[in-house]
Amino acid sequence: xxxxxxxxxxxxxxxxxxxxxxxxxxxxxxxxxxxxxxxxxxxxxxxxxxxxxxxxxxxxxxxxxxxxxxxxxxxxxxxxxxxxxxxxxxxxxxxxxxxxxxxxxxxxxxxxxxxxxxxxxxxxxxxxxxxxxxxxxxxxxxxxxxxxxxxxxxxxxxxxxxxxxxxxxxxxxxxxxxxxxxxxxxxxxxxxxxxxxxxxxxxxxxxxxxxxxxxxxxxxxxxxxxxxxxxxxxxxxxxxxxxxxxxxxxxxxxxxxxxxxxxxxxxxxxxxxxxxxxxxxxxxxxxxxxxxxxxxxxxxxxxxxxxxxxxxxxxxxxxxxxxxxxxxxxxxxxxxxxxxxxxxxxxxxxxxxxxxxxxxxxxxxxxxxxxxxxxxxxxxxxxxxxxxxxxxxxxxxxxxxxxxxx
Amino acid sequence: xxxxxxxxxxxxxxxxxxxxxxxxxxxxxxxxxxxxxxxxxxxxxxxxxxxxxxxxxxxxxxxxxxxxxxxxxxxxxxxxxxxxxxxxxxxxxxxxxxxxxxxxxxxxxxxxxxxxxxxxxxxxxxxxxxxxxxxxxxxxxxxxxxxxxxxxxxxxxxxxxxxxxxxxxxxxxxxxxxxxxxxxxxxxxxxxxxxxxxxxxxxxxxxxxxxxxxxxxxxxxxxxxxxxxxxxxxxxxxxxxxxxxxxxxxxxxxxxxxxxxxxxxxxxxxxxxxxxxxxxxxxxxxxxxxxxxxxxxxxxxxxxxxxxxxxxxxxxxxxxxxxxxxxxxxxxxxxxxxxxxxxxxxxxxxxxxxxxxxxxxxxxxxxxxxxxxxxxxxxxxxxxxxxxxxxxxxxxxxxxxxxxxx
Numbered sequence: 001x002x003x004x005x006x007x008x009x010x011x012x013x014x015x016x017x018x019x020x021x022x023x024x025x026x027x028x029x030x031x032x033x034x035x036x037x038x039x040x041x042x043x044x045x046x047x048x049x050x051x052x053x054x055x056x057x058x059x060x061x062x063x064x065x066x067x068x069x070x071x072x073x074x075x076x077x078x079x080x081x082x083x084x085x086x087x088x089x090x091x092x093x094x095x096x097x098x099x100x101x102x103x104x105x106x107x108x109x110x111x112x113x114x115x116x117x118x119x120x121x122x123x124x125x126x127x128x129x130x131x132x133x134x135x136x137x138x139x140x141x142x143x144x145x146x147x148x149x150x151x152x153x154x155x156x157x158x159x160x161x162x163x164x165x166x167x168x169x170x171x172x173x174x175x176x177x178x179x180x181x182x183x184x185x186x187x188x189x190x191x192x193x194x195x196x197x198x199x200x201x202x203x204x205x206x207x208x209x210x211x212x213x214x215x216x217x218x219x220x221x222x223x224x225x226x227x228x229x230x231x232x233x234x235x236x237x238x239x240x241x242x243x244x245x246x247x248x249x250x251x252x253x254x255x256x257x258x259x260x261x262x263x264x265x266x267x268x269x270x271x272x273x274x275x276x277x278x279x280x281x282x283x284x285x286x287x288x289x290x291x292x293x294x295x296x297x298x299x300x301x302x303x304x305x306x307x308x309x310x311x312x313x314x315x316x317x318x319x320x321x322x323x324x325x326x327x328x329x330x331x332x333x334x335x336x337x338x339x340x341x342x343x344x345x346x347x348x349x350x351x352x353x354x355x356x357x358x359x360x361x362x363x364x365x366x367x368x369x370x371x372x373x374x375x376x377x378x379x380x381x382x383x384x385x386x387x388x389x390x391x392x393x394x395x396x397x398x399x400x401x402x403x404x405x406x
Numbered sequence: 407x408x409x410x411x412x413x414x415x416x417x418x419x420x421x422x423x424x425x426x427x428x429x430x431x432x433x434x435x436x437x438x439x440x441x442x443x444x445x446x447x448x449x450x451x452x453x454x455x456x457x458x459x460x461x462x463x464x465x466x467x468x469x470x471x472x473x474x475x476x477x478x479x480x481x482x483x484x485x486x487x488x489x490x491x492x493x494x495x496x497x498x499x500x501x502x503x504x505x506x507x508x509x510x511x512x513x514x515x516x517x518x519x520x521x522x523x524x525x526x527x528x529x530x531x532x533x534x535x536x537x538x539x540x541x542x543x544x545x546x547x548x549x550x551x552x553x554x555x556x557x558x559x560x561x562x563x564x565x566x567x568x569x570x571x572x573x574x575x576x577x578x579x580x581x582x583x584x585x586x587x588x589x590x591x592x593x594x595x596x597x598x599x600x601x602x603x604x605x606x607x608x609x610x611x612x613x614x615x616x617x618x619x620x621x622x623x624x625x626x627x628x629x630x631x632x633x634x635x636x637x638x639x640x641x642x643x644x645x646x647x648x649x650x651x652x653x654x655x656x657x658x659x660x661x662x663x664x665x666x667x668x669x670x671x672x673x674x675x676x677x678x679x680x681x682x683x684x685x686x687x688x689x690x691x692x693x694x695x696x697x698x699x700x701x702x703x704x705x706x707x708x709x710x711x712x713x714x715x716x717x718x719x720x721x722x723x724x725x726x727x728x729x730x731x732x733x734x735x736x737x738x739x740x741x742x743x744x745x746x747x748x749x750x751x752x753x754x755x756x757x758x759x760x761x762x763x764x765x766x767x768x769x770x771x772x773x774x775x776x777x778x779x780x781x782x783x784x785x786x787x788x789x790x791x792x793x794x795x796x797x798x799x800x801x802x803x804x805x806x807x808x809x810x811x812x
Contacts, residue, residue, distance in 0.1 A: 019729060023752050102774055108763050110773060117785055118755065192617075196785050211598075215617055217786045238808035245810035323425060345803045346429050349524065352802040357514050360811040361804060367516060368508055379523055379602050379799045380623045381787040393785045396758040397751045398767060402644035404651035405766040 003179055007187040010175040011146055011194035014119045017172035018144040022116050026093035029140055032168055037085040039167035040078075040132065043159065048073060050159035051128065058152045070126045071152055081129040084371070088136040091370040094389045095142045108400040114392045116142030118196035121188045122373075123148045123210065125202035128156040134201075135164055135174050137373050141391035144173045146188060146195065150202075151180035182209070189214035201374055219386070221377050223301045224254030225327040226359040229318040229344070231335035232263035236270055238356060239334040240277055245358040246332070248281050252303045254375060255330050255362040259298065259308040261318050262288065267311055274309070285309050291321045298325035315340045319347045326350060328377050330359040330384075351377060351384035409585055413593040416581040417552055417600035420525045423578035424550040428522050432499035435546055438574055443491040445573035446484075446538065449565065454479060456565035457534065464558045476532045477558055487535040490777070494542040497776040500795045501548045514806040520798045522548030524602035527594045528779075529554045529616065531608035534562040540607075541570055541580050543779050547797035550579045552594060552601065556608075557586035588615070595620035607780055625792070627783050629707045630660030631733040632765040635724040635750070637741035638669040642676055644762060645740040646683055651764040652738070654687050658709045660781060661736050661768040665704065665714040667724050668694065673717055680715070691715050697727045704731035721746045725753045732756060734783050736765040757783060757790035 001009075021029075040047070051073040058068050073081075100112040120143045124130040131147055138145040149157040161176035168174065177184055189198045189210055198218045200207045207220045228246055230239040246257035262270060271288060278285050287309035289296045296308055298321070312318045315333070322331050332354035333344040341355040352362045362384060364372025369387025376382045382390035407415075427435075446453070457479040464474050479487075506518040526549045530536040537553055544551040555563040567582035574580065583590055595604045595616050604624045606613045613626045634652055636645040652663035668676060677694060684691050693715030695702045702714055704727070718724045721739070728737050738760035739750040747761040758768045768790060770778025775793025782788045788796035 019753070019755070022755065104772065104774060106767065106772060108767055108772075115755075211621055217623060217784065219786075235808070241808060241810055249811060341805075345805075347425070349425070349428065349521075350801065352804055355803075355805045356808050357804050357806040358810045361512065361514055361809075362802075366510065366512060366514075366811070367802070368510060378623065380625075383799055384802050393789055395756065396768075396773070396790050397761075398758055398763050399747075399751075399761045400763040402641070402647060402762050403767075404647055404764045405655060405772070 003181060003183050004187050006179065007177065007184060008191060008194065010177060011119065011121075011188070011191045013172040014144040014146050014175045015194050017170045018116070018118045020170050021139070021142045021144055021173055022095075022118070024142060026095075029093065029142070030089045032139065033085055033089045033136055035167040036136065036164055037082050039163050040082050040085070040160075043163035044078060047156065047159045047163065048075070048078065050155040054153055054155045063152060067126055067152070071128070071156075073128055073156060077129060081132050084129070084133055085136045088140050088371060091140065091388055093140065094392050099394055106405070107403045108398050111397045112394050113397055114389070115395050117391060117393050119144045119146060119194060120391065121146040121148070121191075121195045121198045121216075123185050123188065123198070123200050123202065123206065125150045125206065126153055128153045128160060130201055131157050131160045132164065133371070134373060137371060137388060138391060139173060141388045143391060144175070146175045146177060148177040148184060148188060154178060154180060185210060186213035189216055189218065192216055199374060217381070219376050219378055219382060221254065221375050223327045223377070224256070224329040225258045225299055225301050225325065226255060226329055227259045227261055227318075227322050227326055227331040228257045228359070229261040229312070229315070229322070229331070229333045230263065230266065230270060231315060231333060231337060231340055232265040233337040233340065234266070234334040235336060236273060239270070240273060242332065242334055242356070242358045243274070244277060244281065246360055247283060247307055248305065249360055251305050255359050256303070257307060257332075257359055258300065258302050259310060259325070261291065261310045261312050261321060263315075263318075264311050264313050281305065283307060287311075291317055299327075301327070315344055319344060323347075323349050328379070329375070330354065330362040332357065332359050351375070409587060409589050410593050412585065413583065413590060414597060414600065416583060417525065417527075417594070417597045419578040420550040420552050420581045421600045423576050424522070424524045426576050427545070427548045427550055427579055428501075428524070430548060432501075435499065435548070436495045438545065439491055439495045439542055441573040442542065442570055443488050445569050446488050446491070446566075449569035450484060453562065453565045453569060454481070454484065456561040460559055460561045469558060473532055473558070477534070477562075479534055479562060483535060487538050490535070490539055491542045494546050494777060497546065497794055499546065500798045505800055512811070513809045514804050517803045518800050519803055520795070521801050523797060523799050525550045525552060525600060526797065527552040527554070527597075527601045527604045527622075529591050529594065529604070529606050529608065529612065531556045531612065532559055534559045534566060536607055537563050537566045538570065539777070540779060543777060543794060544797060545579060547794045549797060550581070552581040552583060554583040554590060554594060560584060560586060591616060592619040595622055595624065598622055605780060623787070625780075625782050625784055625788060627660065627781050629733045629783070630662070630735040631664045631705055631707050631731065632661060632735055633665045633667055633724075633728050633732055633737040634663045634765070635667040635718070635721070635728070635737070635739045636669065636672065636676060637721060637739060637743060637746055638671040639743040639746065640672070640740040641742060642679060645676070646679060648738065648740055648762070648764045649680070650683060650687065652766055653689060653713055654711065655766055657711050661765050662709070663713060663738075663765055664706065664708050665716060665731075667697065667716045667718050667727060669724075670717050670719050687711065689713065693717075697723055707733070721750055725750060729753075729755050734785070735781070736760065736768040738763065738765050757781070
């Protein structure tokens with residue numbers, strides 16, 4: 001069978017399963033998730049053995065140590081993956097929630113009700129726990145899922161797929177694509193009528209390739225170029241504390257700060273403190289340079305102990321800088337001035353805008369979603385952290401007693 | 407200048423205007439809309455003269471009479487277009503509405519707030535009132551708009567653009583693309599970072615071409631293949647009344663019924679009534695045939711006094727038929743049985759599902775939205791009628807007192 005037919009067959013099976021899942025009660029879905037968690041525990045040895053084979057092959061092929069680490073399913077990671085499935089059971093089912101209800105003068109009653117999206121395709125890279133996390137969240141929200149992982153994790157993902165599918169009364173709700181050709185990904189995102197949404201969980205190259213090929217909607221996260229703007233009305237101790245948290249607490253994540261912006265009036269006073277902090281924490285600073293200075297790559301995402309420093313003349317220039325060079329992810333103003341804070345919060349066009357709070361809070365758990373499937377830097381459908389609600393859509397249920405339009 | 411640079415320049419101007427619009431107060435936006443309405447009235451003669459030129463050229467080129475009619479801006483249509491702008495002034499501004507607010511244990515407060523989408527590109531076909539309707543709705547929701555109309559309406563749209571832009575304090579908020587090459591449309595939907603959303607308002611061919619080329623999200627309406635399923639527990643008089651309304655009240659629109667499905671038990675009794683009704687109203691019936699019968703084109707959108715008739719063995723088969731052959735737009739069950747109605751409403755995967763109500767109600771005004779920019783058959787972001795709220799997204803405003811993540 002060619003790749004296209006193979007992918008379409010899997011997507012069609014998912015489509016049919018989605019119809020069954022859409023009307024499944026919360027109890028039945030939770031029972032399925034608990035079965036899944038039990039099955040993973042029973043399958044532990046087989047899964048870890050498959051993972052060991054992947055890891056060995058990756059090492060032999062010279063894959064970078066950091067990548068090998070991401071690929072490795074340690075016993076602790078395995079446990080936390082299974083605990084993650086059990087945690088999803090405890091989250092409220094978003095499906096069926098009434099979002100609005102109106103009685104119209106025409107005599108009809110309109111209920112806007114939350115429903116599953118249908119079939120969600122998720123393409124991910126090396127970390128195998130993504131397979132299980134994603135399957136659990138999609139199922140809880142009543143969606144079927146088509147999963148395609150990286151080639152280095154093929155044996156692990158195959159073992160996970162066998163285990164997860166074996167635990168489900170509707171095994172077709174989870175489809176695993178074991179074709180590692182790039183063509184498989186292009187095919188998945190062209191399955192209009194079968195796949196309702198595609199989510200890339202990986203680097204910028206994967207995201208761009210999927211968007212380029214896609215005919216179905218793609219919800220994506222390009223990158224996190226987050227800013228901390230320190231106003232001249234800022235408390236310096238607070239500013240340093242937020243800067244430190246946003247840059248150093250976990251530098252490799254998307255909500256870490258990549259650019260510090262300073263009000264020009266405080267540069268002489270505050271910059272020495274920043275330099276002392278950077279020296280202490282081993283942070284490499286690029287700048288300070290005037291905002292817009294062409295010598296600086298303002299759009300760079302370091303994901304390391306390294307950051308740009310820009311000088312602006314006021315909050316207005318900070319806002320323009322962020323809207324121009326940022327990634328619409330998470331940006332912060334540190335100031336004691338309420339009016340400037342309000343201007344910043346209103347004008348910065350990002351998923352999450354912060355006043356006197358570290359950008360590191362852009363996260364499903366910190367936002368109270370319980371779990372997240374990713375963070376969207378898109379503006380449509382879902383923006384920022386995506387939890388169970390963001391894996392649903394709505395429909396209108398309209399009732400009446402033989403009402404016709406006049 | 408080549409087409410690509412020209413389009414990107416217009417989109418960049420819209421992008422800059424969008425930042426200004428995003429923070430504009432409701433009063434200022436309403437004043438701008440009233441100026442716009444006044445300017446259109448003042449420009450009436452020039453606009454109607456431009457339209458007369460377009461109409462004459464279209465007639466001379468042999469454009470079909472129905473198309474010429476759609477292109478024609480009669481004095482009545484002109485007045486209702488201007489009244490439409492004034493009506494938008496009366497609708498509540500969706501921007502700034504707080505959708506949710508949470509205090510988290512970490513000490514942060516999260517407000518989820520409605521904000522404009524940014525830059526919306528709308529590609530439309532012959533009816534010139536779409537230019538003004540779309541501009542008014544997008545502006546009220548705080549968005550800049552890039553408009554591209556059909557080539558047969560070029561002079562009319564140019565006159566409208568001049569008039570509308572002249573009335574605005576931020577004229578760049580409305581960009582008119584006067585290039586009629588298809589390439590212009592492909593370029594618009596590839597402006598990532600500049601255009602946030604593209605909406606086709608036209609036939610299936612335009613929609614497919616835009617989706618094929620797009621890198622930016624597209625919200626679309628493919629077609630309306632709406633069903634009326636008459637259950638064996640239906641009141642026949644009610645069923646006929648709904649059928650009549652859904653098929654004949656305005657057969658050329660997307661929420662008109664294109665397929666009647668009958669429970670097999672009522673075929674002998676009810677089909678003669680349907681035939682009598684069809685003969686009386688001049689409706690051509692294709693069928694009855696068993697659902698799935700390959701002789702019938704079940705996915706056809708007639709947009710005329712013509713429809714398919716299918717026979718199913720129960721509500722379950724009706725649901726499967728609709729999910730398989732329908733367009734996820736609007737579908738109705740006529741029954742006195744509450745359990746079957748509930749099953750139908752839950753299981754049919756359409757934007758609007760009806761119980762004992764005509765499908766003709768899928769409409770922004772009937773749904774209480776005040777006005778609509780179109781009806782989405784997509785599942786993401788907006789489903790069904792799209793009013794002002796559907797032209798917005800949200801952001802998270804997070805505040806605290808120097809809170810950092812532990």
